[in-house]
Amino acid sequence: MMRQFDGDRLIIASHNAGKIREIGALLEPFGIAVSSVAELGYEEPEETEDTFAGNARIKAHAAAQASGLPALADDSGLMVDALNGQPGVYTADWAETGNGRDFMMAMTKVNDLVAASGASAPHSAQFRCTLCLAWPDGHDELFEGIVGGHLVWPIRGEGGFGFDPMFLPEGEQETFGEMDPAHKHAMSHRADAFAKLVAGCFDR
Ligand SMILES: O=P(O)(O)OP(=O)(O)OP(=O)(O)OC[C@H]1O[C@@H](n2cnc3c(O)ncnc32)[C@H](O)[C@@H]1O
Ligand SMILES: [Mg+2]
Numbered sequence: 001m002m003r004q005f006d007g008d009r010l011i012i013a014s015h016n017a018g019k020i021r022e023i024g025a026l027l028e029p030f031g032i033a034v035s036s037v038a039e040l041g042y043e044e045p046e047e048t049e050d051t052f053a054g055n056a057r058i059k060a061h062a063a064a065q066a067s068g069l070p071a072l073a074d075d076s077g078l079m080v081d082a083l084n085g086q087p088g089v090y091t092a093d094w095a096e097t098g099n100g101r102d103f104m105m106a107m108t109k110v111n112d113l114v115a116a117s118g119a120s121a122p123h124s125a126q127f128r129c130t131l132c133l134a135w136p137d138g139h140d141e142l143f144e145g146i147v148g149g150h151l152v153w154p155i156r157g158e159g160g161f162g163f164d165p166m167f168l169p170e171g172e173q174e175t176f177g178e179m180d181p182a183h184k185h186a187m188s189h190r191a192d193a194f195a196k197l198v199a200g201c202f203d204r
Contacts, residue, residue: 002200003139005070012036013063013073013134015044018161023074025185026194030202037063037071050089052076052130053142060134068136072197076129076189078163080110080151082119088128091163107166111153122150127167129189131197141201145193160184 008031012023015038027034037044045062047055056075063071077091087094087110095106114123126148134140148170155165157177165177169187176184185191 002141003133003135004203005133005201006203007032007070009033009035009069011040011063011067011069011071013059013071014038016161019074019076019190022181022185022188022190023072023194025181026191030198037066040067042066047075052089052128052144053132055089056130056132056142057134057140060132060140061138064134064136070133070135073132073134074129074190074193075132076127078110078125078127078167080114080123080125082114082117082123083110086113095162103162107155107163110163110166111151114151124148124150125167127163127189129193131190131193133197133201141197143193143196143200145189145191145196147187147189147192 010032012020012034014020014036020036020038024034042063045058047058049055049058052075056073059073059075060071077088079085079088094109095101095103126146129145131143132140149168151166152168152175153166155177156175157165159178159181160176165175168175
């Protein structure tokens with residue numbers, strides 16, 4: 001039996017402004033008050049696991065312990081078939097410069113490696129998202145989402161965040177960077193995981 005979320009406040013265990021915006025929009029219809037660990041000034045825990053689920057659990061439990069409230073974390077990334085699933089769990093690390101994140105650099109690196117792999121276009125890829133809802137008593141629930149598509153180059157669009165401008169979801173004309181946010185929220189890896197969270201834990 002899955003644990004139900006029956007509170008009216010939830011901590012979003014993310015320091016990524018793009019994710020916080022998307023999770024806020026997904027939670028909006030449920031009338032739940034949200035605060036992020038970024039606005040509360042909590043430190044970012046180190047993501048030491050090598051799976052999305054492992055890192056989502058680290059972030060969600062750290063925030064639930066610190067706040068005494070249920071907390072929702074998202075660990076996500078881009079898996080490129082021609083790169084054997086890289087950057088995967090290390091997607092954010094590929095953008096790290098020592099002086100903040102540079103996603104133009106990271107997208108260029110992905111494109112260069114894909115070109116060097118010799119694989120022929122279109123280059124298939126998936127975005128994956130694992131959500132972890134953790135309670136202060138140490139219990140948690142995990143939900144996984146995925147969206148398939150392929151990479152485009154040059155990048156297209158200025159919306160979204162991270163690798164959005166180089167990802168064209170299956171059956172779509174627009175990249176996540178070009179898409180209306182509401183459309184992305186209806187079909188993304190995050191939306192897929194979120195639908196499972198709602199079905200499993202929200203009785204509203
Ligand atoms: O850990 P938190 O604080 O939540 O924020 P983060 O940005 O570090 O998040 P992750 O550790 O889960 O790293 C995932 C990276 O994958 C990329 N990513 C995930 N979802 C994405 C999306 O919907 N669109 C574009 N890029 C995405 C983006 O670059 C993220 O920084
Ligand atoms: Mg992170």
